[in-house]
Amino acid sequence: MQINGLHHVTAIAGPARRNLDFYGRVLGLRLVKKTVNFDDPGTYHLYFGDADAAPGSILTFFPWELAAPGRLGVGETQETVFRVPAGSIGFWTHRFVEQGVPHEPPFKRFGETVLGFRDPDGMRLALVGVAGIEAEPAWAEGGIAAEHAIRGFHGVSLLLADAAPTAAILSDVFGFTEIGREDTLIRYAVRGAAIGGVIDLRVAGGFLPARQGAGSVHHIAFRAADDAAQEEMVRRLAENHGIRTTEQRDRNYFRSVYFREPGHVLFEIATDVPGFAVDEPAAELGRSLKLPPGLEAHRKQIEAVLPVLA
Template structure:
């Protein structure tokens, strides 16, 4: 098995601000507009590439008045995207123009990286990759194709100790340890370029994470189908003493969840049926989609949801 990242789900503040940043400022496609299955009065946004391919999907639960989170042990410290290396200058200027909080370019594992934050303080980064200019890219006004995002590079997890989490990554998901730099050990899936990197940062004794705006809720890894997902769940139980949940139908994938040894919530999500199961690819994200059990409450739910105004990005 070789399984990269499927999606990353985080908590945000006001929905309109979140939608504007990830579509207009970062240039991702608004792939799906639905609701939090456990809190239907709250949106669940999905942002990604043109088709909503696994490895490109950032999702959010935006709560209008949520308190800020606090970075700490047992949390995703940073989520990084791939961009052509020659585009890092473009993105630096764009962040200045758009008022995006960002740091100077830095070197990590021999790569040039531009760290930045979204409006809720979520820690993000752009990793410059050579030779990906010709990869397909979703574009929006102001972001030419040659500079657009090309899916996830990976995530950095902040942990007390890394050994037990590393064992899950290598045994269950097919990652391999490739390098260490300072307190960070890098794990990669051979042959997977998009979403194929997990960095584990050993921080020792430190404050635990406090969920809130700007914090990652969970990281989801790919399973080809139900059979592979079941095999991964069995490995978690037998080899690691972990107990994933029963399978949950999320309409666009089927998921199981478990708390990793380092405290980070992991999900394993199937590749099927995908985001085009309930609306054409050309109109992804335009209509509010509700789970079957909630369709009868559509009018009430629409009344509860925040107004998104005219924040939808014009598509090219």
């Protein structure tokens, strides 16, 4: 059965070691893949996720040591939101105080408790307390007890000048349905999606356009079960919305196409297959540097220029 929702979110970061420390140690996410930017192999591409490296839990980064700060604006992902058990918001508030993580007081959004915070590059993030997820599998080897651990994405919010054209694609191509409105937010969700099933559209006409840099989300990716499902989404985009995607690109762990949606956010459609265990055992994910076949012959040169992570 086709499962819709987010596949991953990819962002831009500053120093790689600082990025790894924050997401691995402070947030307790699993480093599920250590590879390089295929278009810039002198730069890491780090993938963080849950214990199973499941689609809907994957946050990836291009860490550039000297990246200038980005500027949030219209046409960009405003906030990336993780799920935690509803009773864990107090734990995370205390942890953020201890670790010096900039954060806001908890507040309510669509009836759920939200704890907003920022990473060292200023990226906007939040935790949402979700009832009834305590028994879900959790990565508990990062120094955070399983009872409080992050359990994949809740969703993302997009900052747009006009919500309607983006909403049409969410509904027609990706299977989302509007489920509520609150202030300037319009919430879309995929019913039955355990993780990564929420997209909030925040209408903010008149804002400056986004400027990409450290702390910016580069793109968000939606799930396609396989190539056939991806092809159907590409067809619907072209026939119903007049939007053409790139050609399919092999990212080793999934196959992708890209397009700019009407609000100018970069969208990707990524296949669930073959998955992150295609080039290393599932139990050893993230332990060694993995390179695509075309770059393997240059391993020594690549390793020589990559920054030390530990």
